[in-house]
Amino acid sequence: MNNLREKLGLPKEIQKIHCIGVGGSGMFPIIQILKSCGYDISGSDNNESDIVATERKMGINVIMGQSADNIKDADMVMYTAAILDTNEELVAAKNSGVYLYERAEILGAISKAFDKAIGVTGTHGKTTVTSMLTQIYFGANLDPSAVIGGKLKAIDGYGRAGESDIFLYEACEFKDHFLQTYPDISVILNIDNDHMEYFGTIENAIKSYVTFANKSKRVFYNISDKNTTIAIDSVNENVEKISFGWDNNADFYPENIVITDGFTRSFDLMRKGECLGNIAISVPGKHNILNAVCACAVAYSDDIPFEKIKAEIVKFTGAGRRFELVGRYKGATIVDDYAHHPAEIAATLNAAKELNFKRIWAVFQPFTFSRTQILLNEFAKALSIADKVVLSPIMGSREINTCGIKSEDLCEKTKNCIALPSFEKMAEYIRDNAEEGDIILTLGCGDIYKCARMICK
DSSP states (O other): OTTHHHHHTOOTTOOEEEEETTTOTTHHHHHHHHHHTTOEEEEEESSOOHHHHHHHHTTOEEEESOOGGGGTTOSEEEEOTTSOTTOHHHHHHHHHTOEEEEHHHHHHHHHHTOSEEEEEEOSSOHHHHHHHHHHHHHHTTOOOEEEEEEEEGGGTEEEEOOSSSEEEEEOOOGGGGGGGSOOSEEEEOOOOSOSHHHHOSHHHHHHHHHHHHHTSSEEEEETTSHHHHHHHTTSOTTSEEEEEOSSTTSSEEEEEEEEEETTEEEEEEEETTEEEEEEEEOSOSHHHHHHHHHHHHHHHHTTOOHHHHHHHHTTOOOOTTSSEEEEEETTEEEEEEOOOSHHHHHHHHHHHHTTTOSOEEEEEOOBOHHHHHHTHHHHHHHHTTSSEEEEOOOBOTTOOOOSOOOHHHHHHHSTTEEEOSSHHHHHHHHHHHOOTTOEEEEEOSSSTHHHHHHHHO
16 A cells, blocks of 8 residues: 555654564554554564564564663654553653554554455454455455454465555454454454453443444444344444354355365355355364355455455465464374463364364463453363363463462363463473373463473474
């Protein structure tokens, strides 16, 4: 897209941008776009990661640890919601008078700059569906811009700046951040009981999704999800509503589902009783069939030819950290997945059960104290699908542990579970007990992927 920097509407005097929390999966694609616009980027974080390593290769100066000195040359500071108010750099930025933006504000500015912004939201599946759409639009030579919460092989990154007026983005509901964006087309995958420390009730969450849909001209929604249908009933009449789901009461739905092997499945894509053709996908799990139906529905309704959709979606083998094969150890298969909510964990473990492994291991890093406490019983039920469960300490991130919750509390409620104090101890335990034919799934939205790599060594 020509002149994206101009269309963003940021003050013209901004040349150098410093990013607090530069290694975050939500921050990185924004940085990729800003870098392509010619901004000089620097950043800081507390942990080395694959994203940080990639940013350094891009010429971004990344500093480990936060210090007020890090922002002294910046014209603008961007930070993530995970940053505490007491963060030294954030405090210094507020006191200095430098331009200061939360990441969601910049995503909003980017979405506003495009004539066709497609925002994908929902408690589960945002990254996968946004990735599928990017695969299709990019493969169809439509040159979209994109912001994804995981790495997509087709674009070799989490985000990209294209030359067209199409912008595909993951719209996160956390603290109503998605309401700062401007979707022309909105997608609601599902509405579940996450971020209740903010919303308080599922009813409040539903209201926010209604507001998000009302910002668009057209909304695609999951008619098979009860809370989503409740939301759609309150969406304005002037918003075009297109449904997808499992059954023929939806506008788009699958029929004749065939699982040919562990990672391949196919189905007939139906539209209002008409078979558009057969679709094959290369990612496991029943939930990914519905994700594919959604992505195909959006693309088809945007006049992308069916044969092009069919040709591209089969190339999608998953976004980074979404059932991603890490390696093998003693005949056991190690897979890493971002699942961090009970429903996501259950879907991932059930997908693993389809693949006929001998035993399923769930190696889970709980994320935030509030989510762990609120969903403790749900986590225990989901994790108990696995044959063996290993828990790390809770990653508190943006929170202070005021409730005294710990992983041992979850362990007590979970079958065949052990809680260990570090990734090193977890990897050692798994290496000592893994058997040929096992699948070992590291689960969580923190840095649990590091444990997966330790197991493979």
